[in-house]
Amino acid sequence: MTVSLEQLRRCHVAVDLGAARTRVYIKGLGLVVDEPSAAAMNTRTGSLIAVGTLAEQMTGRTPDYIRVVRPVTGGTVIDIEMAQRMLRQLLGEKLRRQLRRKPRMRAAACTPHDSDPLAQRATVETLVGLGARRVELVDTLIAAAVGCGLPVEQPTASMIMVCGAATTQIAVLSLGSIVTAVRIPIGGDAIDHAVIQHLRQHHELMLPSQAVRPLQVALSGGALTAHGPATTEIHGRDVATGLARSVHVDTAAVQQAIHAPLTAVLDGLGKILRDCPPDLVADIADCGIMMVGGSALLPGLDQMLRKATGVPVHIAERPDVCSVLGLGAMLDGKIQPLVLDPLAC
Ligand SMILES: Nc1ncnc2c1ncn2[C@@H]1O[C@H](COP(=O)(O)OP(=O)(O)OP(=O)(O)O)[C@@H](O)[C@H]1O
Numbered sequence: 001m002t003v004s005l006e007q008l009r010r011c012h013v014a015v016d017l018g019a020a021r022t023r024v025y026i027k028g029l030g031l032v033v034d035e036p037s038a039a040a041m042n043t044r045t046g047s048l049i050a051v052g053t054l055a056e057q058m059t060g061r062t063p064d065y066i067r068v069v070r071p072v073t074g075g076t077v078i079d080i081e082m083a084q085r086m087l088r089q090l091l092g093e094k095l096r097r098q099l100r101r102k103p104r105m106r107a108a109a110c111t112p113h114d115s116d117p118l119a120q121r122a123t124v125e126t127l128v129g130l131g132a133r134r135v136e137l138v139d140t141l142i143a144a145a146v147g148c149g150l151p152v153e154q155p156t157a158s159m160i161m162v163c164g165a166a167t168t169q170i171a172v173l174s175l176g177s178i179v180t181a182v183r184i185p186i187g188g189d190a191i192d193h194a195v196i197q198h199l200r201q202h203h204e205l206m207l208p209s210q211a212v213r214p215l216q217v218a219l220s221g222g223a224l225t226a227h228g229p230a231t232t233e234i235h236g237r238d239v240a241t242g243l244a245r246s247v248h249v250d251t252a253a254v255q256q257a258i259h260a261p262l263t264a265v266l267d268g269l270g271k272i273l274r275d276c277p278p279d280l281v282a283d284i285a286d287c288g289i290m291m292v293g294g295s296a297l298l299p300g301l302d303q304m305l306r307k308a309t310g311v312p313v314h315i316a317e318r319p320d321v322c323s324v325l326g327l328g329a330m331l332d333g334k335i336q337p338l339v340l341d342p343l344a345c
């Protein structure tokens with residue numbers, strides 16, 4: 001599937017439906033939605049109770065008849081109807097009315113690299129249900145590269161690593177196209193899971209999923225690097241008694257636990273560099289790897305990659321919103337049509 005910049009310029013809205021967060025950019029308005037991809041529903045009546053941040057806060061705290069669902073998993077819409085209802089609520093009446101005013105509303109969406117036709121179809125159907133007459137799909141890697149300001153249209157290699165919640169995508173881009181790319185089904189969620197499992201197995205401590213981020217911040221600088229505190233105090237719930245308890249966690253052991261899922265990412269990075277023509281590898285050695293996506297903010301991840309590859313590693317200015325901002329820039333016509341035409345998806 002290919003889409004030209006001209007077609008993208010005719011779109012009114014850009015959507016990035018992620019496993020963790022949903023982002024919407026409206027032409028002329030900018031980024032209008034950046035909320036968790038979650039919806040809380042009443043299973044007795046089928047009605048929606050909350051979406052976004054509020055629904056995410058309800059996770060694990062609801063009575064039986066309320067269920068928090070995630071309509072996007074692994075970068076793919078798995079529940080089209082729920083995704084549409086969630087998007088409608090997230091947009092709100094005011095923005096929906098604004099979009100309804102466009103007689104032939106066109107939407108653009110980013111899809112993970114190498115996503116299968118069924119996954120692409122699900123994204124298209126979701127947006128058609130919202131009133132889009134036509135939906136253009138753009139590879140997340142291209143959108144993110146544009147969004148973080150990489151010189152993708154230049155005849156030099158740019159290496160990008162999109163670290164999402166469900167997947168990590170790595171690519172080398174040159175002259176507006178993907179030279180080589182890989183998608184690894186490991187992301188921030190797998191890292192969170194590794195930390196939770198470590199505390200459960202070695203400390204008999206249950207950690208609510210929402211407490212993982214503060215733990216990562218507490219371990220900041222120590223979790224993935226050799227420096228930092230030797231132990232950190234963590235509060236959780238005893239697996240056997242169910243009572244609140246705190247333990248002193250060895251940061252080196254957490255470092256090992258986090259490394260396990262990251263091995264697949266390092267393998268993917270090595271494969272990309274091996275598959276890349278020598279001239280482009282020389283460019284990457286100079287310019288380095290650009291990290292985008294929410295998980296790029298994982299403390300110490302950039303240092304670990306720098307150590308493993310020996311090339312400079314940079315984190316984009318607003319790594320989590322790069323993909324949708326890149327799509328937005330294409331909608332706004334801020335991209336030179338010189339070589340980014342067409343964009344292979
Ligand atoms: N400050 C932070 N430190 C560590 N991890 C973070 C931080 N901020 C966000 N994350 C992680 O980033 C992930 C969300 O990133 P992002 O918003 O790019 O995902 P997504 O686009 O919804 O997912 P995907 O692209 O895989 O579908 C979550 O796993 C979250 O835990």
Ligand SMILES: [Mg+2]
Pocket residue numbers: 016018019164165293323
């Ligand atoms: Mg994403």
